[in-house]
Amino acid sequence: MSARICLAVATLGLLSRSTFAAPSSSTGHDILPPPPNPEPIKIIELPLPPVAPTREEGACTLDINPRRTGCIAVDPSLQGGTFLPDGNHVIATVNFTGAPAPPDPASVYMGMQMIAVRTNGTTFPNGDTWKCITCGVPDENKEGSEELTEYPQAFKDGRRAMAASNIVDCGDAELTSPECTPDKVHIHPIWWESGSIRELRIHPDNVHLGFSSFTQQNGALGQYAYFGRIVFNPAPKVGEHLSPRYEVVNVTRLFNPDAPQPVEVEGKRLVLNPNAIAVGELHLTTGKVRRLTQHPEYVDPLDISPDDQWAVILDTRGTDRQMWLSGMRGIPPVTDLITTSLTSATRNNGQRRFFVPWLIDYHGDRGSYFGQQINAAGDGTPGSINDPNWNARADPRWSPDGTQITYYQYLVVPPACGGQNPLPCPTSTAPGGRINRLMLATLTSRTPLAPQPIANVPEFIPWGVPVKPGDPLPIRPAPAPGVYTLKGKRSGSARVEIIGDGTTIDTVAVRYDRFSDDGINILRGWENVTVTRLSLSTSRAEWYSDLWSTGETRSSKRTGRGGFHLEIDSLVNIFKANGTMVTTIDGVVYKPPANGT
Ligand SMILES: *[C@@H]1O[C@H](CO)[C@@H](O)[C@H](O)[C@H]1NC(C)=O
Ligand SMILES: *[C@@H]1O[C@H](CO)[C@@H](O)[C@H](O)[C@H]1NC(C)=O
Ligand SMILES: *[C@@H]1O[C@H](CO)[C@@H](O)[C@H](O)[C@H]1NC(C)=O
Ligand SMILES: *[C@@H]1O[C@H](CO)[C@@H](O)[C@H](O)[C@H]1NC(C)=O
Ligand SMILES: *[C@@H]1O[C@H](CO)[C@@H](O)[C@H](O)[C@H]1NC(C)=O
Numbered sequence: 258m259s260a261r262i263c264l265a266v267a268t269l270g271l272l273s274r275s276t277f278a279a280p281s282s283s284t285g286h287d288i289l290p291p292p293p294n295p296e297p298i299k300i301i302e303l304p305l306p307p308v309a310p311t312r313e314e315g316a317c318t319l320d321i322n323p324r325r326t327g328c329i330a331v332d333p334s335l336q337g338g339t340f341l342p343d344g345n346h347v348i349a350t351v352n353f354t355g356a357p358a359p360p361d362p363a364s365v366y367m368g369m370q371m372i373a374v375r376t377n378g379t380t381f382p383n384g385d386t387w388k389c390i391t392c393g394v395p396d397e398n399k400e401g402s403e404e405l406t407e408y409p410q411a412f413k414d415g416r417r418a419m420a421a422s423n424i425v426d427c428g429d430a431e432l433t434s435p436e437c438t439p440d441k442v443h444i445h446p447i448w449w450e451s452g453s454i455r456e457l458r459i460h461p462d463n464v465h466l467g468f469s470s471f472t473q474q475n476g477a478l479g480q481y482a483y484f485g486r487i488v489f490n491p492a493p494k495v496g497e498h499l500s501p502r503y504e505v506v507n508v509t510r511l512f513n514p515d516a517p518q519p520v521e522v523e524g525k526r527l528v529l530n531p532n533a534i535a536v537g538e539l540h541l542t543t544g545k546v547r548r549l550t551q552h553p554e555y556v557d558p559l560d561i562s563p564d565d566q567w568a569v570i571l572d573t574r575g576t577d578r579q580m581w582l583s584g585m586r587g588i589p590p591v592t593d594l595i596t597t598s599l600t601s602a603t604r605n606n607g608q609r610r611f612f613v614p615w616l617i618d619y620h621g622d623r624g625s626y627f628g629q630q631i632n633a634a635g636d637g638t639p640g641s642i643n644d645p646n647w648n649a650r651a652d653p654r655w656s657p658d659g660t661q662i663t664y665y666q667y668l669v670v671p672p673a674c675g676g677q678n679p680l681p682c683p684t685s686t687a688p689g690g691r692i693n694r695l696m697l698a699t700l701t702s703r704t705p706l707a708p709q710p711i712a713n714v715p716e717f718i719p720w721g722v723p724v725k726p727g728d729p730l731p732i733r734p735a736p737a738p739g740v741y742t743l744k745g746k747r748s749g750s751a752r753v754e755i756i757g758d759g760t761t762i763d764t765v766a767v768r769y770d771r772f773s774d775d776g777i778n779i780l781r782g783w784e785n786v787t788v789t790r791l792s793l794s795t796s797r798a799e800w801y802s803d804l805w806s807t808g809e810t811r812s813s814k815r816t817g818r819g820g821f822h823l824e825i826d827s828l829v830n831i832f833k834a835n836g837t838m839v840t841t842i843d844g845v846v847y848k849p850p851a852n853g854t
Contacts, residue, residue, distance in 0.1 A: 292626030293618050299699045300632055300642045303347060303374050303663070304386040305329060308689025309355030316355030317366065326385055327366025327392060330354040331685075334369065335693035337665030338409025338420070339654045346373040346433055347654075347663045348409045349695055350420050353392065365393035365439070369405045371418060371425055373433045376661070376697055382435060390418075390432050391425060393439035401498030402444040408652065410459050419466075422447040422454050424487075424503050447487065448496055449505040450726040454483075461711045466505070472730055475761050477598070478793050478827070481730070482511040484541070484718050509721035514731040516720065520594055527741040527753050529589055534720065542712075544720035551622035553583040555604040558612070558651035562659050563709045566619045569653040569662050571612035573604050574627060576645075578611040580847040584840045585804065585812045587778035589743060591753055592765045594735065595788040598827045599798050605830040606854055609673035610648035614664050614698075631662065631698050640686030646674075647694065658705035661697060668692040678853060735762055743767075747776035754785075763787055769804065778808035795826040800838065814840045821849075 309316040309328035317328030329351045338348040353366045366389065374387045381388050391405060402423045409420040415431040417424055424445045430437035447454065449470075456469040465486050472479040485508035491501045511534070519533040532546050550556050554574040561568050573579055582600060593600075604611060617628035635643035646669045653664040668685055670692060675682035685692050717723050722731075736755055743751040749771035756764035766785035773779045782804040790796045800821040805813040817837035824833045833852050840847045 289620045289623055292620075292623065293629075295629045296616075296703075297701045298616075298629075298631055298634070299701050300634070301697050301699075302687070303376060303695040303697050305333070305335070305349075305351065305374065305688075305691065305693075305695060306353070306372070306385075306387055306389075308333075308691050310689070312354045314355070315357045317353075317357075317363070324383055324385060325363040326383065327353045327363065327389060328355045329691070331690050332670075332692050334406070335665055335667075335695060336407055336409060336420075336650075337652075337654070337663055337695050338418070339411050340376070340656045340661070340663065341373060341411045341433060342413050342415050342657055343433075344656050344658055344661070345375060345377050345379075347376055347695065347697070348373050348390075348411055348418055348432075349665070350405045350407075350409050351693075353389070367392075371405050371409055371420055374695065376663075381433075388433060390427070390437065391439070391442060391444060394442045394444060395440060398440075398442060399444035400500035401446040401448075401502060403446065405444070407455070408457065410457075412459065412463050413461075414463070419447075419457060419459055422457060422468075443501070445489070445502050446498065446500075447503045447505060448493070448498075449485070449508070450496070451508070451724065451728075454505065460484075460714060462714060465714055467511075468505070473793060474730070474732060476790050476793065477761075477796075479733070483724070484509045484511060484721065486716065507716050508724050509718040510724045510731075511718060511721045512731065512733075513720065513722050514734055518734050520591070520736060522736045522739075522741060525739075525741055527591070527736065527743040529591075529743070541714060541718060544718075549621040550617065552627050553586065554579055555583075555601060557604075558649075558653060560652060560654050560662075562655050563657060564659055564706050565709075567655075567659075568617050568621075569631065569655065569664070570615050570617060570628070571649050571651065571653060571664070572615055573611040573613070574615065575613055575630060576611045577847060578850075579603055580842075581838055581840045581849045584842055584847050585806065585814045586810070587774060587780055587806055587808070588784075588804065588814075589751070589772070589774065591743065591751070591767050592784060592786045594755070594765050595762050596786055596798060599788065599796055599823055599825050602825040602827040602830045603823075603832060603849075606850070607673045607829060607831050608667065609669045610650060610667065612649040614649050614653050614662070616662075616700075631664075632696070639683050642696070644683075646683045657708070659700075660703045660705050661699050663695065663697050665693065665695045668694075672853065679851065680854060738762070743772075745772040746774040748773045749779065761790075763789070773808075775808075778806050778810075780804065780806045782813075784814075791824070792826070794828040795824065797822065797824040802838065810843045812840070812842045814838070 306329045307321050333351040336350045350371050352369050356364050356367045370389050371391045372387045372389050380386050403421050405420045407421050411418045417426045426443045427437040428441050452470050454468040458467040467484050469480045485505040487503045490504050493499050517530045517533045521528045552574040556570050556572040559570040614631040615628040616631050632642045635641035647666040649664050649666050674680040738755050738757045741753045751772050752768045754766040764787040768783040769780045771779050784802040787799045788796050802814050802816045820836050821838040822835040
């Protein structure tokens with residue numbers, strides 16, 4: 258897990274321009290500029306609709322909302338989204354509750370809806386700081402659509418926005434304008450002939466999109482990333498719902514089984530390809546890969562600034578959540594062949610995320626620079642901006658002028674706190690006891706950027722594989738069982754034994770002999786891991802390590818007598834383990850969390 262080259266869960270980041278993802282010079286001798294100084298950041302919580310104390314009908318009383326524009330639940334399933342193109346609003350989806358029964362006009366403020374929230378302290382004409390865009394949309398305007406949940410994203414026309422696999426469309430009216438009334442709004446499904454689509458991302462050109470589609474292969478959950486074009490079809494002829502919809506056409510799968518894979522075999526040698534494409538940060542057109550982060554903790558959601566000079570990432574860095582597992586550097590990602598779904602699942606404890614927002618410049622982690630924690634200011638008290646019980650969720654987002662970042666957080670709730678859990682459950686200090694909050698960070702010393710150019714993107718991504726309906730899914734190639742040698746780039750080698758039935762690998766056993774990729778850190782010892790799949794999403798690892806290294810640091814990673822046994826359902830992510838695994842870096846000792854914490 259030390260060199261995180263093949264996390265299938267990585268976010269599909271679509272870059273507006275190309276420079277951020279350009280490869281650094283191939284000489285490897287770049288003189289990188291010194292890291293930036295920390296900059297001033299001001300953070301506020303954005304207003305959300307008022308909270309109804311219960312989910313009972315009518316719980317959203319006139320006292321709570323005198324304007325009768327709805328209430329959200331204490332647990333509103335908030336998903337923060339992008340800014341609208343005017344930079345004065347952030348869109349989000351939230352669960353409304355407690356509305357009166359029809360025919361009361363306020364009865365429409367129920368369920369998952371898309372809202373726009375003012376970010377500049379002003380209000381809509383009715384006095385609210387937010388506007389519900391989709392409350393009251395007639396049924397005939399949303400046939401075939403699904404619940405408005407994940408990843409709300411605005412189009413640049415200000416008149417459309419995407420959430421889950423729907424496009425919310427207000428015709429000629431901007432979503433935030435008084436002209437955009439519920440009868441004008443349509444919620445159109447996005448339809449792909451080849452399967453269900455998730456984790457959609459609009460390309461900055463607003464006609465293409467990236468998305469994931471989940472798979473079940475070899476008894477395990479997997480996913481592939483895709484790129485395609487969206488085309489409106491007012492009168493579909495095939496499929497389940499024949500209502501007007503957006504269709505995904507001209508699709509490229511962003512995985513080519515014939516291209517170099519992260520781990521490959523050449524005769525008796527094992528070869529690692531850091532440039533193999535496992536969709537994460539990449540140059541969409543050329544497929545060139547540049548590694549942006551180096552910290553051993555887990556990074557996942559991210560957004561690149563409009564000028565491609567900065568990234569905001571959500572990372573467990575700084576929390577020590579996974580240092581016991583990944584803190585030792587210079588270990589090649591060989592056991593990762595079988596452990597990534599388990600190791601990446603240690604990042605959360607159920608609904609408790611350990612994600613913190615960080616700001617990192619174009620050149621990424623280097624030396625002692627690991628970016629600037631965006632919400633570092635604050636006194637750590639309950640409800641403060643750096644209260645560790647408030648955890649960020651996917652995705653953070655830049656404003657169009659590059660001076661603001663929005664992110665959102667959930668407060669830890671049972672069973673990740675309270676009861677058997679040593680972490681006492683905090684009492685929410687947010688309005689109405691709300692357990693979700695939407696945040697706005699302003700980078701106060703920055704000058705607003707002019708609108709940025711948008712790179713052209715080819716219709717079909719040249720390094721991917723064009724797909725047609727009915728095409729079979731590829732299998733991710735894996736090294737065949739056998740004993741291989743992995744040579745250190747600078748010195749030493751490793752003996753790698755791969756055991757499996759030819760379809761799935763069960764065991765990877767590695768012995769390092771003065772192994773070094775960088776000529777500085779020298780790795781010795783052995784590590785072997787056996788992974789057993791218990792269900793589509795649950796697996797269990799029997800892990801034995803006795804690794805130590807010298808060089809920049811004196812480090813070790815050792816399991817106790819009897820090894821370390823980890824079992825996680827990657828859809829639930831409750832930490833459950835037996836035995837011990839301890840990583841020590843220059844005398845600092847890191848141990849795994851207790852079960853269920
Ligand atoms: C929204 O709230 C309702 C109850 O008011 C609940 O049944 C539903 O599951 C919630 N939806 C989400 C996505 O949280
Ligand atoms: C705040 O945003 C609204 C909506 O875009 C805009 O009309 C108004 O001028 C903005 N006010 C300030 C002070 O920026
Ligand atoms: C799909 O791609 C082909 C080939 O590039 C192009 O001719 C066609 O116009 C594209 N379809 C749409 C709907 O743009
Ligand atoms: C892995 O290590 C354990 C403990 O030393 C040992 O019992 C087992 O045989 C090893 N497995 C392989 C495949 O080397
Ligand atoms: C812990 O040990 C017990 C008893 O040996 C075993 O039944 C259980 O499955 C183990 N749990 C994990 C996570 O390995």
